[in-house]
Amino acid sequence: MKSLQDLTLFIHTARLGSLSACARRMDLTPAAVSAAIKRLEAELGYALFVRTTRSIRLTAEGERFLGAVTEGVGLIEQAARPGRSRGEGLSGTLQLSIPSALGRERLLGALDRFMEDNPQLELSLSLTDRISDGFNQPVDLALRYGDAAASGLISLPVVPDNRRILVASPHYLERQGRPRSPQALLEHQCLCFVLGDRQYDLWRFWVEGRLHQVRVSGRRRCDDGALVQQWAREGRGIAYKSALDVKGDLDRGTLVAVAPDWLGEPAPLSLLVTDRHRLTPAVRALHRLFRAELT
DSSP, rough: OOHHHHHHHHHHHHHHHHHHHHHHHHHHHHHHHHHHHHHHHHTTTTTSSEEEEOOEEEEEHHHHHHHHHHHHHHHHHHHTTTTTTTTSSSEEEEEEEEHHHIIIIIIIIHHHHHHHHOOOEEEEEEEEOOOOOOSSSSSSEEESSSSSGGTTTTEEEETTOEEEEEEOOHHHHHHHOOOOSSGGGGOOOEEEEEEEEEEEEEEEEEEEEEEEEOOOOSEEEOHHHHHEEEEETTSSEEEEEHHHHHHHHHHEEEEEETTTTTOOBBOOOOESSGGGGGHHHHHHHHHHHHHHHHO
C-alpha cells in the first residue's frame, strides 16, 4: 500500500459516500482520491466500492475492510501527532445526527465542551428528526427516540425510561383551560409532529391504568420538533413531547405539564451506531457524555 493516506482516503470516501466529497474534505482532486482507492483495490485483490454514474457504495468486502482498519488508522494518526501521548485525547471524525429539539434545547452546549476538551476531534453534526440510515447519508451514529431494536443498528441505551408528556404555555391554559380527560383534547388546538408522509396525531395515554387513544387535530403541524416546541411556548396549542426535550422549558415555567397524572407513551432514547467496528473510544466517550447530561 502506497501510504497511510490511501487508507485515510478510503475511510473518508466510505463515510461521506462520495469521491468528490472526500476530495473536498482532504483538499485533493477527485482523480487523486480515485487513484488511491484503485491502489488499495489492486493490492487487496478485490473491489472496495460499487461505482455508478451517480453514486458510490461499499461492497461486502469493502464493509469488512472498513471495519478492520478504521480504529487502527485513527490510533496510528493519533500516535504520529507530535506532543500528544497515547490516551491523552480522542481523535477522529464524529458524524452525528441528533433530533432537532433535543439538540438545540439540551445538548449543543455539552457538545461544545466535549470538542474543547478533545481538540483532535472533528464533528459533523446534523440536527434533524429524520431517520438516517448511515449508508445513503454521511452519518455514523444517531441519537433517536423509539424502539432501538427495530432499527437493526447497534444500540447504546441513553435514557431508556423516558416518556412523552403533554405541555402547553401558561398563557394558553389560562385562555383555553385544561382538558379534563383525553377525549377533551378534541376541543383543543393540538400541535402535531410530521415525519415524511406520516402525521403523529394518534396520542396515547394511560389514565388510572387504562389506555386511552385520541386522534387529535389542530391548525398547525410541522416536521421540526423544535418548532413544535416553540409554537407551544408561544401559546399556539398543546404539544405531546419527549420529557427530555421540554425539561428546560418546564424548569423555567415557559411550559407546564397539562395533565401530569396521565402516563404518556414510552420514548426511550438510544445512541445508534451503524456497526460494531465504529464503537471507537470517541463514540464510547460521547455515549457517556449523553448519559451524564440527560440522566
